[in-house]
Amino acid sequence: MNQKVARALTIAGSDSGGGAGIQADLKTFQELHVYGMSAITAITVQNTLGVHGIQEIRPDIVASQIEAVTTDIGVDAVKTGMISNIKIMEAIASLVKKYKLSNLVIDPVMISKSGHALLKEDARLALKELLIPLAMVITPNLPEAEVLVGHSLDNMAARKEAAQYLRDLGAKHVVIKGGHLSDQENADDLFYNGNEFTLLSSPRFHTQHTHGTGCTFSAAITAYLAKGEAPDIAVQRAKNYITDAIRYPLNIGQGHGPTNHWAHRLQEEQNEK
Ligand SMILES: Nc1ncnc2c1ncn2[C@@H]1O[C@H](COP(=O)(O)OP(=O)(O)O)[C@@H](O)[C@H]1O
Numbered sequence: 001m002n003q004k005v006a007r008a009l010t011i012a013g014s015d016s017g018g019g020a021g022i023q024a025d026l027k028t029f030q031e032l033h034v035y036g037m038s039a040i041t042a043i044t045v046q047n048t049l050g051v052h053g054i055q056e057i058r059p060d061i062v063a064s065q066i067e068a069v070t071t072d073i074g075v076d077a078v079k080t081g082m083i084s085n086i087k088i089m090e091a092i093a094s095l096v097k098k099y100k101l102s103n104l105v106i107d108p109v110m111i112s113k114s115g116h117a118l119l120k121e122d123a124r125l126a127l128k129e130l131l132i133p134l135a136m137v138i139t140p141n142l143p144e145a146e147v148l149v150g151h152s153l154d155n156m157a158a159r160k161e162a163a164q165y166l167r168d169l170g171a172k173h174v175v176i177k178g179g180h181l182s183d184q185e186n187a188d189d190l191f192y193n194g195n196e197f198t199l200l201s202s203p204r205f206h207t208q209h210t211h212g213t214g215c216t217f218s219a220a221i222t223a224y225l226a227k228g229e230a231p232d233i234a235v236q237r238a239k240n241y242i243t244d245a246i247r248y249p250l251n252i253g254q255g256h257g258p259t260n261h262w263a264h265r266l267q268e269e270q271n272e273k
């Protein structure tokens, strides 16, 4: 077997509970048959009930992790998740430029669903100025998009304008995720490629097991980009992946449990029986 292996790097925080962050990203890469690598930005003490502590990693150590894998193994696509402070953000942006990591997916993680701040307020501007201009795809959830544009986005016209604003900052493709629109029947994400708007649509499942949905979705986009898919296709395939991962929950933990990374295999396994 002499097959080319697609390689993806996640630059994100560790979630000890395994539902979000680095752990969710690596599980997603593995499930989608992409070789996964990591640069850890912070260690969180976390479970399905919440975030109980954070230890940031030194910026030079974050940078060294990125350099180590980029210069040796190589990276076909990269994603960022939790980047809590400006110094780490500066280090990442400079290496993305140095190594011309063009397939960059930015999940602008700010607050966990349990309400814990994962990005310092003074780092928001750096996110806009340093990282977003480098993005192939950016995937804010609704509250994150509102912070980035600085006002509420309570209707579709406002969300389309926000997507254009993020394009103008330099992100080539924008997905404003609709998971937080809990009064809507569907979980629809607004995708914008600079020419047209598309809805990535799925049924909305009434479940408390949505911890790490954003991480898993952005990791799946990264995996498909690493495999050579165009961004328009990568986001749709990632939407299918996260939809199944939410549709068939694992029912783990006492709080907001993780998504099911094996779910996309259930159909295949049924067919094999
Ligand atoms: N209850 C749900 N049912 C179906 N899809 C969902 C649900 N909640 C979130 N999603 C989907 O999961 C992905 C992540 O969205 P979201 O939860 O908004 O992000 P985040 O985890 O960053 O807050 C999106 O594709 C969104 O539409």
Ligand SMILES: Cc1ncc(COP(=O)(O)OP(=O)(O)O)c(N)n1
Binding pocket: 012, 013, 014, 015, 020, 021, 022, 044, 046, 081, 082, 109, 111, 112, 113, 114, 118, 210, 211, 212, 213, 214, 215, 216
């Ligand atoms: C270490 C770490 N990174 C990111 C998040 C946020 O994950 P997300 O996919 O947005 O889902 P929720 O945690 O908000 O449910 C996290 N919690 N931890």
